[in-house]
Amino acid sequence: MVHLASDVGAPNRDAARRLVTQLETYAGWLGKDAHAARLRTSVRGLVRAIADGDDPGTACRIVQAHLNRLTAGGVTPLLRQTMRNLRTELGVASL
Secondary structure, three states, X not given: OOOOOOOOOHHHHHHHHHHHHHHHHHHHOOOOOHHXXXXXXXXXXXXXXXXXXXXXXXXXXXXXXXXXXXXXXXXXXXXXXXXXXXXXXXXXXXX
């Protein structure tokens, strides 16, 4: 379970926690190629940043960069939409 910093409001914290969990799940559904592995690693980094109360902006940008390298289709649209929603909840500007 992801524990969010106390400065994130309760409604946003619950929504962000749900979205991070979804992002982790969808990333786990990816194949075993190098791009998928990098994305899974960057998602884990985002989870750690959020759990530690660090600024999630940099971690979000890294995840987004890896998402941009994935081919369209499969679970990619779910990942992209979930990431957009998570950035909105965390107040991180889109790229």
